[in-house]
Amino acid sequence: MTSSSPVRVDLDGNTIKPLTICMIGAGGFIGSHLCEKLMNETNHTVLAVDVYNDKIKHLLEPESVPWTGRIQFHRLNIKNDSRLEGLIKCSDLTINLAAICTPADYNTRPLDTIYSNFIDALPVVKYCSENNKRLIHFSTCEVYGKTIGSYLPKDSPLRQDPAYYILKEDTSPCIFGSVEKQRWSYACAKQLIERLIYAEGAENGLEFTIVRPFNWIGPRMDFIPGIDGPSEGVPRVLACFSNNLLRREPLKLVDGGESQRTFIYIKDAIEAVLLMIENPARASGHIFNVGNPNNEVTVRQLAEMMTQVYSKVSGEDSIETPTVDVSSKEFYGEGYDDSDKRIPDMTIINKQLGWNPKTSLWDLLESTLTYQHRTYAEAIKQAIAKPAAN
C-alpha cells in the first residue's frame, strides 16, 4: 500500500514528481527526522542506508503503515560496500548525512574523524558526479571555525559589530586553530569535501546542494550514556545536559560555559531540507546555512534554561548546585578547542527558499525535555537503583 498524500507543488507552482532518495546516514538523528517527514507528508521513496536502524525502527517495522514499500533499509558501511554505487544509480537524489560528528571524537579519534568526513564521502561524490545524480551533502557550521571578532582585543567595540561575527556562506573566512588543536580535524575535513563538491560542480556539472547545520537539536539526538550508549561516552551538549538532569547531577560547563551557540529545533530545520529536496532549481549550486539566529545563548545560559525547563516538565525541584565548571582538557582531553560564537546569516536561504525557523529556544527545550523525561527517566531510576540492590 502506498500513501495517498495530496499532490505536492514546489515553490514555483509546479507539480512535484515522486522521487527515489538514497539517504546515507538515515539511521542517525537528522536522518530519522527526515525519513519521518518524507513518509508522513510526501510520496517520495527512501533507500535508507546506515549501519544502525534503531532510530527509524518505528518507520520500518509495522506492516500496516501507509508508507509500506516507500522505505527500505540497507544495512551497509559506506567505507567498504560495493552495493553503494547501485543504490545511488537507481535513485534520483542522494543525501549524505553519514559522519563522525561528535566533538569528543575530533581530538581523540582524529584519523577516524578525517576518514569519515572526507575519505568516506569521496565515493559518494564520485558516483553522483559520474552518474549525473543530484547530491545534497551535509557539511557543518563548524567550517566557519572561530569568528574574526574573537581575534580582536576583549574590550574592542568592533566585537559588537555584526560584520565581525555573523557567518555568511559566500564571504566569511574559515578560521581554524593550529594543527595541534585536533578539534579542527572535523571542520577541516568537512571544508575539503565542500571544496571538492564545489569543484565537481564547476568542472563536471555535478548538481549539488551543501547544508551547513547550526546546532540542530531535538528528540533522538545522540544517546544517554549507560542507557542507550556507552557509559563513558560523551555525546553532544543536549544529550550531556539531559543525562545530568535525568541523573540529578550538576551540568558540566566546559571552560566556564562562555561559548555561544544558536540552537534550532530539528523540526524547523527539516522543513528547510524538504524545501531543498523539492525545489532543485532553487537549491542547486548553493551552500545554505540552516539555523535560528534568534536562539542565541551562552552554554551557561543553556544550562540554566534546561534546568528550569526540566524542573517544569518533570515536576522535580532542581538540585542545590545545578552547574559545575570543568576544564576542556579534563572533559575532552588534549587538543580540544572551541568555536566562540555561531550566528547564521539567513540571506541566501531566505532568498532562494523563503524559509525561516519558527520555534523559540524555550519551546523547543520544553518539547525535547518532555521526550527525554518520558523516554529515559524510568530506565535511569532503575540503573541507579541496581548497584544499590546488589
Ligand SMILES: NC(=O)c1ccc[n+]([C@@H]2O[C@H](COP(=O)([O-])OP(=O)(O)OC[C@H]3O[C@@H](n4cnc5c(N)ncnc54)[C@H](O)[C@@H]3O)[C@@H](O)[C@H]2O)c1
Ligand atoms: N545535528 C547537528 O546539529 C549537526 C550540525 C552540523 C553538522 N551536522 C552534520 O549532519 C550530518 C548528520 O548529523 P546527525 O546529527 O544526524 O549525526 P548522527 O551521528 O546522529 O548520524 C550520522 C549517521 O551516519 C551513520 N554513519 C556514519 N558512518 C557511516 C558509514 N561509514 N556507513 C554507513 N552509515 C554511517 C551513523 O551510523 C549515524 O546513524 C553529519 O554529516 C553531521 O556532520 C549535524
Ligand SMILES: O=c1ccn([C@@H]2O[C@H](COP(=O)(O)OP(=O)(O)O[C@H]3OC[C@@H](O)[C@H](O)[C@H]3O)[C@@H](O)[C@H]2O)c(=O)[nH]1
Ligand atoms: O557537557 C557539556 C557538553 C558540551 N559543552 C559545551 O557546549 C558547547 C556545544 O557543544 P556540542 O557538543 O553541542 O558541540 P559543538 O556545538 O561544539 O559542535 C557541534 O556543532 C556542529 C556539528 O558539526 C557537530 O554536531 C558538533 O561539532 C561547546 O562549547 C562545548 O564545550 C559543555 O559545556 N558541557
